[in-house]
Amino acid sequence: EDFGDFLDGLDQLDEKIGMAGDGQEEDYARDNTESMDSDDSGEGKDPSNDDESSNDGSESEEEDVANLADHDVALTYRPTSGEDIYGNKVDSSNDGTSKPSKYVPPHLRKKLNQEDATADDDANMDENNATSSSTKIAADPETIKLIQRSLNNSLNRLSDQTLESVSKSIASLYSQYPFHDMNDCLWKNIQMACVPPHMIMSGLIPLYVGTMSGVHWLGGDGIQLGGCLVEWSVTKLFNSLEKGRKLGDAKEDEHEVINKEASNLLLIVCYLYNYGVIHCTLIYDLVRDFIRNFTEIDVEFLMIILSHCGQQLRSDDPLALKEIVLLVKDRAQKADESTGDDDQNAADSSRIQFMVDTIIELKNNKPKKQDLVIREKTNGLKKRIGRIKALASQSLAGKKSGSCLRVTLQDVLDAETKGRWWMVGASWAGNQDRKKLWGENGTDEGPLHQESDKLANSGASSSSKKASNNEDGLLTLASSQRMNTDARRSIFCIVMGSTDCDDAFEKLVRQGMLKPKAERDVIRVIIHCCGEEKAFNPFYAYLAMRVCEFQQKSKFTMMLTFWDAFKQLKSFPVRKVANLAKLLAHLIGSKDKCLTIGVLKRIEFSPSDMPEMIIVFLSIFMTALFESCDVESIQKTFAHGTGNSSAAVKHHVESDEDDEGGKAQTTKKEDLSDLRESLSLFLLQYVKSSLKNVKGSTFHSNLLAAIETCDSTKNVAS
Numbered sequence: 001e002d003f004g005d006f007l008d009g010l011d012q013l014d015e016k017i018g019m020a021g022d023g024q025e026e027d028y029a030r031d032n033t034e035s036m037d038s039d040d041s042g043e044g045k046d047p048s049n050d051d052e053s054s055n056d057g058s059e060s061e062e063e064d065v066a067n068l069a070d071h072d073v074a075l076t077y078r079p080t081s082g083e084d085i086y087g088n089k090v091d092s093s094n095d096g097t098s099k100p101s102k103y104v105p106p107h108l109r110k111k112l113n114q115e116d117a118t119a120d121d122d123a124n125m126d127e128n129n130a131t132s133s134s135t136k137i138a139a140d141p142e143t144i145k146l147i148q149r150s151l152n153n154s155l156n157r158l159s160d161q162t163l164e165s166v167s168k169s170i171a172s173l174y175s176q177y178p179f180h181d182m183n184d185c186l187w188k189n190i191q192m193a194c195v196p197p198h199m200i201m202s203g204l205i206p207l208y209v210g211t212m213s214g215v216h217w218l219g220g221d222g223i224q225l226g227g228c229l230v231e232w233s234v235t236k237l238f239n240s241l242e243k244g245r246k247l248g249d250a251k252e253d254e255h256e257v258i259n260k261e262a263s264n265l266l267l268i269v270c271y272l273y274n275y276g277v278i279h280c281t282l283i284y285d286l287v288r289d290f291i292r293n294f295t296e297i298d299v300e301f302l303m304i305i306l307s308h309c310g311q312q313l314r315s316d317d318p319l320a321l322k323e324i325v326l327l328v329k330d331r332a333q334k335a336d337e338s339t340g341d342d343d344q345n346a347a348d349s350s351r352i353q354f355m356v357d358t359i360i361e362l363k364n365n366k367p368k369k370q371d372l373v374i375r376e377k378t379n380g381l382k383k384r385i386g387r388i389k390a391l392a393s394q395s396l397a398g399k400k401s402g403s404c405l406r407v408t409l410q411d412v413l414d415a416e417t418k419g420r421w422w423m424v425g426a427s428w429a430g431n432q433d434r435k436k437l438w439g440e441n442g443t444d445e446g447p448l449h450q451e452s453d454k455l456a457n458s459g460a461s462s463s464s465k466k467a468s469n470n471e472d473g474l475l476t477l478a479s480s481q482r483m484n485t486d487a488r489r490s491i492f493c494i495v496m497g498s499t500d501c502d503d504a505f506e507k508l509v510r511q512g513m514l515k516p517k518a519e520r521d522v523i524r525v526i527i528h529c530c531g532e533e534k535a536f537n538p539f540y541a542y543l544a545m546r547v548c549e550f551q552q553k554s555k556f557t558m559m560l561t562f563w564d565a566f567k568q569l570k571s572f573p574v575r576k577v578a579n580l581a582k583l584l585a586h587l588i589g590s591k592d593k594c595l596t597i598g599v600l601k602r603i604e605f606s607p608s609d610m611p612e613m614i615i616v617f618l619s620i621f622m623t624a625l626f627e628s629c630d631v632e633s634i635q636k637t638f639a640h641g642t643g644n645s646s647a648a649v650k651h652h653v654e655s656d657e658d659d660e661g662g663k664a665q666t667t668k669k670e671d672l673s674d675l676r677e678s679l680s681l682f683l684l685q686y687v688k689s690s691l692k693n694v695k696g697s698t699f700h701s702n703l704l705a706a707i708e709t710c711d712s713t714k715n716v717a718s
Contacts, residue, residue, distance in 0.1 A: 151170065164387065167388055179222070179224065190212070200264060202267060230407060233268045234269060262297070267304065271308070273312065274308070474497055488521050488524075492525055502546075523544065533579055544583075545594055562584060569613045582621075585620075589633065
């Protein structure tokens with residue numbers, strides 16, 4: 001039955017198909033007959049009508065084709081006047097019909113271009129003003145596409161492990177493309193990846209900035225990447241900051257967008273400082289500007305700086321950090337007093353108190369857990385950048401690698417008017433505007449003369465100017481004396497800028513310079529400064545004694561420093577040799593006995609061919625020691641390490657126990673018999689013939705006591 005039903009269905013389908021086919025045949029036949037009738041009736045008509053009908057048919061066909069087109073005619077490209085089909089401007093003067101134009105010198109072409117630019121419409125002028133001069137792209141779009149493609153290829157595989165390889169690949173692109181185009185494209189990529197308006201990229205910015213820092217060190221000062229990044233980021237940061245300060249809380253959504261964008265830009269500046277591209281001067285200038293305004297957005301930015309680079313600031317310039325702490329406390333107190341005022345931009349008191357607590361903890365070196373996490377990640381990236389620096393110093397043979405930029409905030413903000421002294425080949429106005437501000441030669445009435453008179457009457461500005469000038473002079477002197485670290489430069493400024501020994505010691509203690517392992521730089525700077533003086537200054541001896549009294553481990557550091565100096569005595573000038581000899585005599589002959597006579601055991605005594613500078617050093621040392629001590633102290637000094645002077649031995653053993661702990665027994669069992677024998681021969685050969693060896697004088701009695709002590713201990717030892 002099922003199969004029969006299936007066959008009946010097929011028959012019905014066949015009938016339906018046949019009926020449809022018959023209907024189509026009838027329609028086809030009817031059309032043919034109508035066309036034949038029309039042809040017969042048209043044989044007697046005018047042939048011009050045939051042409052019109054054919055034209056009407058062709059126009060209808062064209063309309064049908066236009067309707068079926070796959071694009072809009074309004075969007076079809078049509079070259080504008082003055083441009084070719086590629087959009088490039090066509091110079092009408094090169095058509096061969098015009099006469100040659102007059103030669104325009106290069107220094108006048110810029111003025112002509114500016115005049116042509118002023119003739120453009122207002123819309124183009126607004127666009128040109130909106131885009132900064134630093135973000136202009138070259139006229140060749142193909143070059144930009146190639147640069148962007150290469151940068152994307154490298155940055156897409158960026159991670160903590162590939163930071164070094166990505167930095168090398170990007171640095172190699174500078175040899176293929178123009179520096180300016182490369183810097184512009186890199187800044188565009190950083191803005192797209194690290195400066196979004198909706199979130200703070202605290203995780204991605206350290207990695208991106210670390211890569212750019214590696215490129216800065218590998219490319220050297222010639223590519224000018226570090227200076228461009230600093231200028232662009234700080235300029236855009238302050239543009240956003242001004243908008244945020246003016247906006248306040250009027251529009252929360254727009255204020256939040258500006259806040260997060262500015263926070264990302266500030267993070268870029270912070271990590272440029274962490275990786276050594278810029279100096280701490282710029283960061284401290286930013287901090288002072290935030291404290292001066294002290295709105296809600298300024299407080300938040302202060303928290304970002306303290307969290308991401310506070311520890312680095314503390315180690316680089318502790319004096320400036322102390323000043324910042326005082327400024328923050330004073331500003332916070334003023335903010336608490338003005339809480340009743342209706343100020344929309346005023347910061348919340350709880351946030352201010354939290355910031356004050358944070359900066360005090362930073363001053364006391366008590367970081368928070370989240371700050372420790374940030375510090376660990378930053379230190380890991382610093383190690384990788386350190387390897388890049390070492391590679392750059394090896395690969396850039398004969399060239400200067402990237403350097404730390406000591407730009408200030410005012411330098412960056414005045415870059416458009418005064419120029420960029422940190423950029424290679426850029427112009428810089430410097431102090432050329434001084435005559436306009438203060439008058440010719442400083443005597444005529446200038447715009448700033450009245451203000452200077454007011455400040456001169458108060459006296460505060462003059463003292464601050466002198467202090468700043470002295471500080472700048474000390475920093476310059478520190479650089480000339482090869483103080484190659486920020487810690488040594490700070491110690492040098494403290495030591496050389498103090499009024500007396502007590503003042504210098506108190507400043508060193510307050511700044512934490514005398515903590516374990518930190519006091520080593522203090523000792524070395526003191527001895528270096530003493531040697532560079534034109535004449536011996538007892539200030540350094542008393543300061544070294546205070547340091548050794550406060551930190552016993554400094555004695556061992558001082559002994560090692562003198563041993564290093566003994567190796568270079570042959571190359572030292574006589575003035576430096578004399579200063580070091582008198583300093584050592586002062587330290588050995590003092591009541592505290594900071595050092596012992598055993599420090600001389602590293603000098604090679606050879607009566608036949610002893611170097612001249614060693615003879616000068618020992619002669620001055622013995623003379624200064626004999627003139628400043630009595631007979632009893634001389635006997636104890638030369639009897640050190642034997643049983644002849646129990647009090648002296650006990651004193652030195654105790655000091656050595658405090659100095660090096662387990663080295664106390666080594667000092668007690670130290671055999672100085674060979675040294676005393678050599679000293680005895682030296683005293684008889686060189687010192688005894690001195691003009692100061694007059695009978696009845698202190699020098700004569702001390703000389704005899706020293707020779708007798710050396711001979712007696714020699715006989716006891718034998």
